[in-house]
């Protein structure tokens with residue numbers, strides 16, 4: 001029999017119960033016992049759903065109150081000394097302090113999980129670190145599952161991936177003497193200082209005994225299979241790390257342990273096929289959605305003592321699976337492996353929304369094209385029955401899938417001749433602006449007459465509970481469109497007035513009308529659909545609802561122009577228009593899989609270009625096109641980088657190209673490390689880039705200087721992920737540091753990112769200080 005298993009189920013709950021429970025706990029509304037009870041309820045519900053869908057082996061340990069990497073750090077006792085962990089079991093307060101910071105200590109760093117929009121808590125390592133089993137959570141959850149009659153397959157982050165994704169830190173940082181406190185809003189900061197004399201791989205011999213202890217305990221608890229997630233294997237790992245894989249798994253398979261399923265996903269591991277086949281583990285999992293070609297490489301001489309799990313249902317996207325194609329992909333594997341073939345989603349389903357059944361507002365046709373987590377598991381069950389009992393046993397299901405796939409292919413909703421004609425017309429146009437940067441800079445200086453070190457912000461101002469509540473009431477029909485619009489206008493007026501009072505040189509409208517910087521645009525563009533409940537976790541208790549790109553993209557009407565015009569009418573200063581860029585919209589949406597991403601990006605670029613034109617026609621002279629996901633879109637394998645960076649920078653340029661010389665185009669980036677892609681950032685040719693740098697103390701700018709970045713830069717001087725108000729002196733110092741590496745006439749002053757997650761009580765004094773710091777720096781340096 002073909003076994004169906006799952007790599008992970010979304011933990012957030014159908015109605016975001018996890019978010020509500022954790023936030024209620026943080027605010028003191030519920031106590032720890034209630035939080036645990038709600039967690040247990042969610043786990044039970046999710047296990048039952050998976051059983052009902054026919055999953056034979058159910059993942060356990062995929063549930064966490066914050067992040068699976070943080071759970072692993074707690075299990076291994078990898079607690080940075082600054083949290084004063086006394087040993088024993090890691091308590092809840094320590095766990096959340098590591099995630100979000102405490103009154104006295106900064107949180108741990110957070111960064112992107114591979115090329116997803118999920119962020120994990122980065123393990124911190126120091127040379128003398130000791131590891132010790134410090135959490136019983138995984139064992140307790142296994143027991144909980146077993147008591148419910150669930151066949152549990154515990155999931156652990158494997159030792160190689162765990163170490164690879166962590167960072168060496170100086171002990172003074174681990175002790176909390178450096179760095180700033182930040183809260184749960186912190187996502188993906190710049191490169192943390194690395195300890196030069198120590199390599200985290202040297203910790204492997206210390207970490208393995210704890211893994212061995214965990215495995216032994218799981219075996220004693222009657223566990224048959226453990227899933228070890230080793231997605232780091234899809235990256236370009238150094239040779240010594242690959243060699244360490246052999247050592248690690250040789251050690252972990254000694255003695256009485258459960259069988260190990262080593263899971264890889266997000267890319268191919270075909271380059272390591274021989275090594276992986278020779279590992280003493282009991283099975284491997286491959287992501288065939290990303291790279292179907294892996295199948296044959298692994299099937300060749302696949303060891304007779306191993307099972308092979310094939311991920312044929314996409315865990316990262318929302319489209320219904322073409323079951324015929326999946327069966328075709330599985331047929332040779334079944335022939336070669338028989339019952340040693342397992343099937344699964346390509347990766348954990350935590351990157352997919354929970355249940356399509358909740359989407360009562362989507363039209364039937366579109367809905368028939370989709371599968372969320374629950375439906376994906378149903379698809380696997382159909383595939384298993386088709387393999388085991390023949391296609392006639394699931395004829396109806398296969399026919400329904402066939403119809404849906406055919407309807408999606410041929411639907412007139414997908415194709416828009418005008419969009420394709422525009423792409424055709426674009427030809428190979430590289431999107432260069434009319435004049436090179438120096439000429440543009442001159443025209444812009446003459447038009448805007450900005451002072452040296454101009455001050456600005458990144459776009460959003462606090463999204464207050466009142467704003468969110470009004471939006472919800474409007475959606476429910478309890479607040480009319482007119483009243484909602486008036487409320488948002490009042491907010492814009494308040495934000496503009498506050499910026500005038502503060503003396504900011506380039507104001508923004510504050511983005512109060514936007515639920516999210518991508519979803520807002522997705523809701524207005526043709527070719528996009530949006531869901532009511534399609535949330536996925538972005539980090540901790542922060543979730544996003546990615547729009548669905550199902551067809552050719554175009555812009556039926558202006559999206560931001562009225563807001564920008566209104567904001568401009570309130571001030572004589574140049575109002576900065578605010579757009580999200582094509583790569584970020586692409587990256588943070590569920591994208592169509594029937595055409596290359598590049599083509600979809602270009603379509604979005606043309607839609608954004610239309611908006612840029614309308615903003616310009618409305619008199620807006622400065623326009624920011626945000627690209628925080630530019631780095632995240634980078635392929636996981638270096639060999640694929642150039643191709644991506646070529647089309648990504650072109651898509652950005654195409655969106656901005658229409659701007660005449662005296663229109664200043666800004667872009668903004670955050671949440672990533674940029675040093676390795678500076679030429680591609682320069683190739684975007686934005687007049688000004690505002691970029692996250694304050695947390696790394698402007699380290700990033702060294703790279704900008706070395707590369708001789710040609711255009712203007714606003715290195716963030718205020719870490720908006722922290723509630724802490726930076727002092728004037730601190731920001732002066734950061735600017736002085738910046739002015740040492742970038743010519744003063746090319747520098748701007750601004751925060752690291754948007755202020756939407758902050759409170760006014762933090763924002764106002766921080767911006768006051770930022771303006772004071774600028775006045776000082778002008779006196780000293782201008």
Ligand SMILES: CN1c2c(nc(N)[nH]c2=O)NC[C@@H]1CNc1ccc(C(=O)N[C@@H](CCC(=O)N[C@@H](CCC(=O)N[C@@H](CCC(=O)O)C(=O)O)C(=O)O)C(=O)O)cc1
Nearest residue numbers: 117187468469471472515516517518538541542543544588
């Ligand atoms: C910059 N970041 C973003 C990423 N991806 C995006 N798509 N968008 C981003 O901004 N990736 C990298 C980072 C990740 N950072 C964040 C930061 C903050 C959030 C966040 O705050 N998420 C909110 C949901 C935002 C949203 O869509 N809000 C809607 C709906 C609000 C809502 O839940 N309403 C409730 C009722 C609320 C009430 O009564 O007060 C309801 O509908 O039931 C809106 O504003 O209308 C979150 O809450 O998690 C995400 C990623």
Ligand SMILES: N[C@@H](CCS)C(=O)O
Nearest residue numbers: 458459460626628754
């Ligand atoms: N304009 C957006 C960018 C966030 S990355 C904001 O200010 O929130």
Ligand SMILES: [Zn+2]
Nearest residue numbers: 628670753754
């Ligand atoms: Zn940002």
